[in-house]
Amino acid sequence: AQSVTQLDSQVPVFEEAPVELRCNYSSSVSVYLFWYVQYPNQGLQLLLKYLSGSTLVKGINGFEAEFNKSQTSFHLRKPSVHISDTAEYFCAVSDGDTGFQKLVFGTGTRLLVSP
Amino acid sequence: EPEVTQTPSHQVTQMGQEVILRCVPISNHLYFYWYRQILGQKVEFLVSFYNNEISEKSEIFDDQFSVERPDGSNFTLKIRSTKLEDSAMYFCASNPDRGLEAFFGQGTRLTVV
Numbered sequence: 001a002q003s004v005t006q007l008d009s010q011v012p013v014f015e016e017a018p019v020e021l022r023c024n025y026s027s028s029v030s031v032y033l034f035w036y037v038q039y040p041n042q043g044l045q046l047l048l049k050y051l052s053g054s055t056l057v058k059g060i061n062g063f064e065a066e067f068n069k070s071q072t073s074f075h076l077r078k079p080s081v082h083i084s085d086t087a088e089y090f091c092a093v094s095d096g097d098t099g100f101q102k103l104v105f106g107t108g109t110r111l112l113v114s115p
Numbered sequence: 116e117p118e119v120t121q122t123p124s125h126q127v128t129q130m131g132q133e134v135i136l137r138c139v140p141i142s143n144h145l146y147f148y149w150y151r152q153i154l155g156q157k158v159e160f161l162v163s164f165y166n167n168e169i170s171e172k173s174e175i176f177d178d179q180f181s182v183e184r185p186d187g188s189n190f191t192l193k194i195r196s197t198k199l200e201d202s203a204m205y206f207c208a209s210n211p212d213r214g215l216e217a218f219f220g221q222g223t224r225l226t227v228v
Contacts (some may be wrong), residue, residue, distance in 0.1 A: 051216075
């Protein structure tokens with residue numbers, strides 16, 4: 001069964017600094033990878049996804065992620081964060097062999113941006 | 116932009132009561148899902164539904180849970196006899212086809228007292 005590891009439960013960072021949120025997944029022949037953001041008291045919003053093709057994917061709000069098959073990683077990055085980026089970020093994976101049947105989520109990383 | 120709609124946004128119920136959470140998926144979508152998120156924990160898959168039947172369910176989805184698509188637009192999750200540990204945020208999601216990402220609703224916060 002697929003699993004996702006987000007090692008950092010919380011990442012504090014100053015405004016305008018770069019940030020990387022780490023995500024590793026259990027190996028599979030093919031996977032679909034996603035990052036979702038959850039603002040306080042809100043639902044899940046898709047930031048970006050990797051289905052196939054270029055390993056560097058760009059998403060909304062200036063975020064990007066790189067799929068690294070050899071390291072089974074899909075780290076999320078932003079070169080300069082804003083206060084408004086404070087939220088919970090979830091990495092998720094689905095099995096590319098069976099299609100998008102379900103998502104397996106990581107435990108989440110809380111990004112705290114301070115002035 | 117089309118979106119997945121969930122009602123109510125917050126439901127409080129007494130332990131042992133039945134509760135129905137409602138979702139209206141995006142109209143041309145074919146696959147439907149329920150997930151839950153206990154406060155402070157990760158989002159967990161409950162069940163997927165396709166072609167009017169359950170295609171996959173997790174260990175959490177026991178006999179107390181059921182899903183239904185009663186009228187071609189709504190997608191409901193029923194909990195027959197709620198327990199305190201059912202308190203969570205419940206998310207509905209849908210996607211148009213295999214291999215495409217799901218769109219999530221805003222969630223229903225269920226509080227069992």
